[in-house]
Amino acid sequence: MILDTSKLDSVQLRCQVCIVGSGAAGITLALELGNQKLDVVLVTGGGYEQSDSNRRLHEGSADPQGSHEPLEQYRHRAFGGATKRWGGRLVPFDAIDMEHRPFMPLSGWPIPYPEVADRYPRAMTVCETVPDEFRQSSDSLRFDLPDTFGDGVIETTTRERWSMPTDFGVRYREPLAGSNHVRVLIDYHAVDLRLSEERDRLDSIPLISRKGRPLQVFADVFILATGGIENARLLLASRSQIAAGVGNQYDMVGRCYMSHISGSYGFVRLKSAKRQKPSFYRLAKDPQGVYSRRRFRLSDGAQRDLKVANVIGFPMRPEISDPRHGDAVLSFLYLREILSRNHRGGPPSWKMLARHGSNFVFNSPLAWISVAKQLWLRSRRPRLPFILPYNSQAQDALYFQAEHAPNPDSRLLLGSEVDEFGMPRIQARVRFSEIDRLTVTEFYRQLDRGLRTAELGFLEYGEAGLEEYLERITSRFDSFSHHLGTTRMSANPRSGVVDPDCKVHSIGNLYVSGGSVFPTSGHANPTLTILALALRLADDLISQFRQPIAVTTGTSFLPERHVAGSIASNS
Numbered sequence: 165m166i167l168d169t170s171k172l173d174s175v176q177l178r179c180q181v182c183i184v185g186s187g188a189a190g191i192t193l194a195l196e197l198g199n200q201k202l203d204v205v206l207v208t209g210g211g212y213e214q215s216d217s218n219r220r221l222h223e224g225s226a227d228p229q230g231s232h233e234p235l236e237q238y239r240h241r242a243f244g245g246a247t248k249r250w251g252g253r254l255v256p257f258d259a260i261d262m263e264h265r266p267f268m269p270l271s272g273w274p275i276p277y278p279e280v281a282d283r284y285p286r287a288m289t290v291c292e293t294v295p296d297e298f299r300q301s302s303d304s305l306r307f308d309l310p311d312t313f314g315d316g317v318i319e320t321t322t323r324e325r326w327s328m329p330t331d332f333g334v335r336y337r338e339p340l341a342g343s344n345h346v347r348v349l350i351d352y353h354a355v356d357l358r359l360s361e362e363r364d365r366l367d368s369i370p371l372i373s374r375k376g377r378p379l380q381v382f383a384d385v386f387i388l389a390t391g392g393i394e395n396a397r398l399l400l401a402s403r404s405q406i407a408a409g410v411g412n413q414y415d416m417v418g419r420c421y422m423s424h425i426s427g428s429y430g431f432v433r434l435k436s437a438k439r440q441k442p443s444f445y446r447l448a449k450d451p452q453g454v455y456s457r458r459r460f461r462l463s464d465g466a467q468r469d470l471k472v473a474n475v476i477g478f479p480m481r482p483e484i485s486d487p488r489h490g491d492a493v494l495s496f497l498y499l500r501e502i503l504s505r506n507h508r509g510g511p512p513s514w515k516m517l518a519r520h521g522s523n524f525v526f527n528s529p530l531a532w533i534s535v536a537k538q539l540w541l542r543s544r545r546p547r548l549p550f551i552l553p554y555n556s557q558a559q560d561a562l563y564f565q566a567e568h569a570p571n572p573d574s575r576l577l578l579g580s581e582v583d584e585f586g587m588p589r590i591q592a593r594v595r596f597s598e599i600d601r602l603t604v605t606e607f608y609r610q611l612d613r614g615l616r617t618a619e620l621g622f623l624e625y626g627e628a629g630l631e632e633y634l635e636r637i638t639s640r641f642d643s644f645s646h647h648l649g650t651t652r653m654s655a656n657p658r659s660g661v662v663d664p665d666c667k668v669h670s671i672g673n674l675y676v677s678g679g680s681v682f683p684t685s686g687h688a689n690p691t692l693t694i695l696a697l698a699l700r701l702a703d704d705l706i707s708q709f710r711q712p713i714a715v716t717t718g719t720s721f722l723p724e725r726h727v728a729g730s731i732a733s734n735s
């Protein structure tokens with residue numbers, strides 16, 4: 165149910181599980197736990213849409229200035245979180261992503277790959293996507309590229325699939341409103357974490373709202389699901405009892421901040437583009453009616469041999485800002501972008517605007533039919549993932565997305581400014597390592613070599629230009645909303661914040677959900693894995709609550725019926 169706090173007779177709420185954050189992770193956890201009749205309070209930190217005042221709560225700074233996108237840019241303090249705007253691209257982690265790789269310090273997840281991978285089908289269902297394999301052989305396609313080339317260095321069989329994309333706030337509002345077991349607090353914000361006297365358990369979370377009186381939630385178990393940046397911020401800012409913040413005894417909260425290194429550079433020249441392009445580029449629906457696409461990927465063996473991280477690429481529309489593409493559809497997209505408030509570059513010159521303008525005038529009127537058709541497909545469910553040029557012969561840029569290796573110097577810290585509720589704002593210091601640069605440059609080298617030796621085509625690019633491009637995009641970094649690693653999972657408390665169960669190492673009943681627990685980032689967009697881990701946490705908590713009589717020590721605030729099923733103290 166959606167809780168009407170004006171009707172509450174107490175400022176204290178009691179429950180079995182308190183989840184802070186109503187994004188993909190928080191909503192999935194609440195549904196799973198509520199379905200098993202656990203008594204859940206879900207704290208939304210925002211309304212059904214994001215207000216300006218709530219957006220400002222996410223503002224922060226970057227060191228050096230301008231080295232990171234504005235911290236409020238992609239985040240959504242609202243019911244549904246970032247899924248209110250996400251693209252819906254579903255990409256699994258590969259098994260190698262979770263292995264210890266001797267050439268990548270701090271690599272290796274402390275849990276086996278199947279613990280996550282076995283939950284991908286359920287995670288796809290949560291995203292309203294029919295589960296299916298993420299591999300596809302060329303045999304099943306009219307397709308001219310082999311499954312591997314370049315002596316097995318490049319693979320073409322892995323693919324990504326798309327969600328509707330599901331706005332979790334819209335899709336799951338009714339089920340949560342109708343639930344007898346989940347109480348949803350709209351526009352209440354967590355501002356602190358209060359520990360027990362022994363400081364080994366979380367006691368309660370104080371909440372603030374602009375619309376109602378402050379509340380305090382007491383629970384057997386707490387889960388932070390406030391997104392990859394806010395999870396770390398909440399732990400670091402909770403300094404009233406421990407000066408370094410909660411869970412930060414080894415100074416690991418906020419460290420190893422990762423994202424992905426992605427961009428478009430150079431051109432893919434395929435020999436018979438007409439037959440080779442379709443399943444990479446023209447997004448087609450698979451037999452399940454789901455948009456999907458194959459990619460070039462550096463094989464596991466090549467990653468090990470070359471001592472680089474994971475990386476994929478695919479032909480993509482050229483940079484829309486460069487009018488030399490000559491395409492009316494792309495110029496339309498660019499003009500639309502510069503009019504939006506998220507545009508980061510400066511205003512274009514008159515000369516550039518004129519060239520974009522001439523793309524309209526001199527393109528075929530059929531280009532406008534193409535724009536109209538694609539915009540229409542963008543309004544459908546499932547939504548066309550993105551708009552492509554009218555001119556299918558337009559040069560294809562190579563888009564790449566590479567792993568960002570864990571680096572303790574890449575971190576989030578508390579800045580000196582505070583938000584409206586007195587919470588210190590975040591300062592982001594994103595940093596990169598040599599392996600990050602090497603991964604992308606080797607990928608280009610190997611893909612070019614592979615295409616040439618297999619006589620499939622080639623990449624048109626220059627090594628020096630690529631290095632310059634990497635320097636530019638990493639010094640003015642855009643995370644495209646992938647905020648990972650800041651409360652990383654580790655077996656040893658000295659190298660992470662949460663244990664393999666996603667429980668904060670030093671705190672008996674505080675769990676974290678979201679991309680912040682990823683020990684390494686892979687190349688994959690994170691949400692499918694965030695959901696798989698949220699489902700895993702829900703499964704673990706449900707089985708723990710089902711264990712007979714495991715009463716928490718000391719005070720329990722739960723009503724009688726809940727105490728018998730309370731979770732065992734981990735402390």
Ligand SMILES: Cc1cc2nc3c(=O)[nH]c(=O)nc-3n(C[C@H](O)[C@H](O)[C@H](O)COP(=O)(O)OP(=O)(O)OC[C@H]3O[C@@H](n4cnc5c(N)ncnc54)[C@H](O)[C@@H]3O)c2cc1C
Nearest residue numbers: 185186187188189209242245246251252253354391689691
């Ligand atoms: C434009 C865009 C495109 C994207 N495309 C893709 C894609 O194609 N594929 C993909 O995998 N991922 C994509 N993402 C990323 C994806 O949306 C996120 O990975 C995912 O939504 C994160 O879910 P989450 O639940 O961990 O966190 P969030 O969605 O960030 O949710 C956090 C929740 O916590 C709440 N909250 C925050 N602070 C507090 C507080 N102090 N108190 C109470 N509540 C609080 C917020 O209100 C929100 O409800 C995209 C994101 C954007 C913005």
